[in-house]
Amino acid sequence: MDHCGNVSIPFPFSAREGCYFNETFLVTCNDTHYDPPKPFLTNSTIQITNISQEGQMRVLQFIAKDYYSRNGTRVLYQDPWITVSRGFMVNNTANKFTVIGCDTYAYLFGSRENRNYETGYSSTCDNNDDLVNGSCSGLGYCHMSIPKHVWEVEVTLHSFNNFTNVWDFNNCSYGFRAEESAFNFSTSDLSRLRNVEMLPMVVDWAVGDGTCEEARNNISSYACKRVHSKCYEPANGYGYRCFCQEGYQGNPHTSIMVAKILMNVKIQVSTIVNINVRTYWGVIDVFARKVIMVMGKKWHRLHSQ
Secondary structure (H helix, E strand, O other): OEEEOOEEEOOOOEOOOOOOOOHHHEEEEEOOOOOOOEEEEEOOOOEEEEEOOOOEEEEEEEOEEEEEOOOOOEEEEEOOEEEOOOOEEEOOOOEEEEEEOOEEEEEEEEEEOOEEEEEEEEEEOOOHHHOOOOOOOOEOEEEEEOOOOEEEEEEEEEOOOOOOOOOOOOOEEEEEEEEHHHOOOOOOHHHHHHHOOEEEEEEEEOEOOOOHHHHHOOOOOOOOOOOOEEEEOOOOOOOEEEEEOOOEEOOOOOOEEEEEEEOOOOOOOOOOEEEEEEEOOEEEEEEEOOOOOOOOEEEEEEEOO
């Protein structure tokens, strides 16, 4: 398995030329500007923090920001966007579109399937006491779900009165689509988020752009042709994914599959000893202390044909 800095890169992704499933799974490991190195999706600026073999990838995305001076003049504005290749989709269950501010309305624009979409939300409050930690009431903070099949998103921020009525305690707004579990609203976020540039977002990935049945018709490019590897079609997006049959663990896209075999070896001993437990699959070394029941685990590696 490849690595870039602290991030593992499982196949079908790879940071090595010619070792990825196709070019959409290329990972660029930037060791020129970062120490430790940081991985980016293909040749983009989308930074990867985690890739799972279950079809999800975590990336970092910029926060939209809108700042005003006391006289109502806009002094800073950021409206970030992201576009991913076909086969990748913004996860519609783990992520939320979040809006923070007491004189704010925001829009989430994007593309889903083969058409555009747009949604929005407003967030207002009259004083700092209206804000409640963790409460999505529309008073200074709220979030909403993102639809399925989204591959492009952009956040824009706007103000009703340029924060002139609430400037004493709030002169800025924020908007982002990010992993819900990575953000828990606090009243201090009205100022704290000034120093936060990026938050994690979950992206779903799949192989190819056809169904399992269509993919099987082209065995040379079919990704799930390994023994004990099966195909399924994700609910969000196009393409298909591979998974291991029950009782097997590992990367279903590679030629090596791991069977997880749990053997309950319970041994009662009176002193500290080293016991060799012989099984069909090999020998387990068990170290035991007096009147301790010990369970041994063994992993058996199988080579697919």
